[in-house]
Amino acid sequence: MVARASVPILLLTGFLGSGKTSLLARWLKAPEFAGAMAIVNELGEVGIDDRLVESSSDAPLLLDNGCACCAAGEDLTATLERLFWDRLHRKIPKFSWVLIETTGIADPGPILERLATHALVAERYHVEGVVAAFDARLGAAQLARHPECARQLKAARVVVITKTDIAGEVELAAARAAIAGVREDARVLTSSRADLSAAAMIAALAQSAPRPAADNGLRAEHTARVSTAFAAVPGVVTAAALTSAFGAVMDTYEAGLLRLKGIVRLAPDGALNMAQALPGVGVEISLLPARPGAPAPCGFTIIAQDVAAQTIADAVVARLAASRPLAYRNTG
Ligand SMILES: [Zn+2]
Structure with missing residues (x-):
């Protein structure tokens, strides 16, 4: 058997407004992600977040037919499949990584399941890690109100507390406690104005525990x-x-x-x-x-x-x- 190259995928999740897009924009400029493809999944007919992201090569691909954890799951695997064939036919340059930004209300569980069970995608890609963004001020309240938020934390190996520049010490401590309530073993990093480097995030992923077995409880509908x-x-x-x-x-x-x-x-x-x-x-x-x-x-x-x-x-x-x-x- 000849070992085939498998492209690493980074799944970036986090609730609406938690600062995923800013982190993605920052990381796409880092040397660690040179030649990375970005796929932004956004709800709503008119893409906005993709315009805020400038990658080294191209604008990110926009998945806007719904949320990839439910309605647009096939769009995501189809996009990954198309990227593979486009590369094979040399229509696009070789890509080193695929960074996928989920919608803010996505449950990463079904997305990971889809990536792992789609034959071509599972053979040519692998999920290197799931990173969840968590708003320093609003995250705890979002977690209490929206079950999707807990699912995002459960799926993540690294949690990034964002916007720490505008959070007080009390808010930051509450955010940490809220995260620990869902994932005691998550690696927690902080980011102020999306200043968390790609290198620090990748290093944390490498040191993190594998994510726990999939939570097969009720899916957020x-x-x-x-x-x-x-x-x-x-x-x-x-x-x-x-x-x-x-x-x-x-x-x-x-x-x-x-x-x-x-x-x-x-x-x-x-x-x-x-x-x-x-x-x-x-x-x-x-x-x-x-x-x-x-x-x-x-x-x-x-x-x-x-x-x-x-x-x-x-x-x-x-x-x-x-x-x-x-x-x-x-x-x-
Ligand atoms: Zn969904």
């Missing part, structure tokens, strides 16, 4: 409870109008709003900005790096649980429209 919608915002808006609209929907739909994030043209110059609502924290707005190519469709992806995402989308659009003409100008 989030597909029935979670919905997504897109709120198109084609005009230019002011930061104040945006903050006010986001604040209003965060107040109204607090428990059900899992994500409100998107791209918008900000007054006065119409520059593209990323904006997101962080329930319990506030509104984050940051300038997007210019990127050549087709102009971005502006608007917000909404992910909601137990409330229709479309209802929240309509509320955001209505709020922004109400602030016209001072703040909102439809450029058609």
Whole structure:
């Protein structure tokens, strides 16, 4: 038997807003991941996170037909299979790693199962490790509220507590305790402004205990409870109008709003900005790096649980429209 090359996969998971994408963006620039392929699985029809990630070679591949732990599982294995054939036919350069960012509500269990049982994928790829991002301030509350969060920790060999720069010592201790409550043996690293190096993460993976046997308890059936919608915002808006609209929907739909994030043209110059609502924290707005190519469709992806995402989308659009003409100008 000739040993065949098997490409290592790093599965990066973590709840919505836990900072997975920032870590992925950072790691893709590291020499350890030179020549890595990135696959970003995002809920919602319009990809946003992939635009925030610049890899050395290409933009990451976007899986946006649903969540890979449930609806889009076949998309993931099909993508890995296609990468293999494209490489074999020399359509793409040789790749050293595949970094997969799951959706924020993914249960990594079914994804790992799929990767291990798909014949070609299991032969040509292997999962080197699962890393979970855990928000220093919000992680403990997310863990208490969302079973997916516990499943992510259980599947992970390394847990990265993120955003430690904006967490107090008490919050950080609570985050550590919450993680230990689920995984006593997890290797826990910390990251401030996504400064955790790829080298440190890889070293921790190497030192970590293998993940425990798969948890075959009840799977989180989030597909029935979670919905997504897109709120198109084609005009230019002011930061104040945006903050006010986001604040209003965060107040109204607090428990059900899992994500409100998107791209918008900000007054006065119409520059593209990323904006997101962080329930319990506030509104984050940051300038997007210019990127050549087709102009971005502006608007917000909404992910909601137990409330229709479309209802929240309509509320955001209505709020922004109400602030016209001072703040909102439809450029058609
Ligand atoms: Zn899923």
